[in-house]
Amino acid sequence: MKNPFDLKSHLASENKRIDAALRQLLPGTSRIAEAMRYSVMAGGKRIRPVLCMAAAEAVGGKGEEVISAACAIEMIHTYSLIHDDLPAMDDDDLRRGRPSCHVAFDEATAILAGDALLTMAFQVLSSLPCHEGTQALQLLEIIKILSVAAGCGGMIGGQMRDIASEGICLSQEALVDLHSLKTGAMIKASVLSGAVLGRGDREQIEQLGNYAKHIGLAFQVADDILNVEGDPALLGKAVGTDETRGKNTFPSLMGMAESKAFAGKLIDNALSCLDIFDSKGEPLRAIAIYIVERKK
């Protein structure tokens, strides 16, 4: 899987743009504003907003036209991390190498900062400049796509299943289902949002949805592999935690070699969904490969 596209510098410049836009959307000196900014600016990989912008560009749109929507997606992602880390949930004290929001602030502030980020995402989406009715219809469509993906039939439903299944042995099918909700739904929604805002046609949107489904699952398989083989210093968090907690993971279920082969197969499938795209699809191709090759 050779790729002449320089993903490293693409990601660096995209992350810079996204971080600048996020910082502008998150001003204020109140405690809640500080907690929101603390978690959003903690330096995530920004995979979801980058995917949103890359999908918009793949269908002929411009990344800068969707950057606010991309930021809204990152806010939804960050809120989910803040709430997942809470003592009543995964009880994680560290996130991205720094104290989790409820450790750095307090539990009440972390709950409210998560709530506020989720709410602000919809404020950002509904405040986008919109001069024509057709643009308004597109914005409503992505608000629908993202709220369905983030809700109890998507990410939240996946988190519920994840909590319920700790210590219980899942089938491979059930594990795939769990992750298609917990992480897959929002990754797919990120790609689709970009494709819709970039005014992709029906076939493009369908192929991008399939692409996203494959990379979303591959992303989780790779995460599970990193939790076994990764470097804690690079990851910014402890490894081996899935096993300690009795979590269902792809390596524990199908073995390490099979898991790696599965991730590779998913990426091959994702790449073939991009066949209809010209060179504007390069960032999406490179991201697919990066997802399984990343070290953090």
Added chain:
Amino acid sequence: MKNPFDLKSHLASENKRIDAALRQLLPGTSRIAEAMRYSVMAGGKRIRPVLCMAAAEAVGGKGEEVISAACAIEMIHTYSLIHDDLPAMDDDDLRRGRPSCHVAFDEATAILAGDALLTMAFQVLSSLPCHEGTQALQLLEIIKILSVAAGCGGMIGGQMRDIASEGICLSQEALVDLHSLKTGAMIKASVLSGAVLGRGDREQIEQLGNYAKHIGLAFQVADDILNVEGDPALLGKAVGTDETRGKNTFPSLMGMAESKAFAGKLIDNALSCLDIFDSKGEPLRAIAIYIVERKK
């Protein structure tokens, strides 16, 4: 303040419609779906959705056209109650005479059920039938109104201030500010959403916004009074809790007689904002009076 309009039967029939619509929007047998339904169907006063529908009717719209939006507003309200009751926040075991969501289920489920209700509100709003671009623009406007009101510059900001001010003596001005955020913002947004969806003109929307500002504050003053003088059996919760917690309340700050006079003055101001409305404004007038005369 005489009123020939029969509010009791109006509220009974509106609540029946709203409850039926909410039940239809909240199906499912998963644990998260049950927790969401448990809290939403716990039998609140439905003041916010009733206000939304009454505002739509006051400007010449139809209540049934805004009932889904009214349900979305009640979902946002319910999510805020679930999260406020959490051990890390107000730590309330009882809500509306029944165990709070985190007591009836568990803390993780309550956090996620709140998150899911907030998310579903935006799903409902973005899924409303919308055949023209102008309707889409109106829907985007109410998504913006509601997300701003529910966010860190509104309800969540008010809750943060409320937590921070326990045991600290506030000025009357600071207490008014706190409540204009914590409860006032969403009450105003409920009225404005109905007015916008009912296609009110600029003056109507402005006057309804002022009406809502006054009743929102009066609602909180009345709540504080009920926490001193109310009947726990009617309220479905303990009284005297504000004093025990060292909460800033209007009675503690300005005395009981002054608080009642203040609430009455606010309602008079609210009623005068309705002067431009004909008999279609009767429900809004009756609700204003009910807000200070209610026993629960």
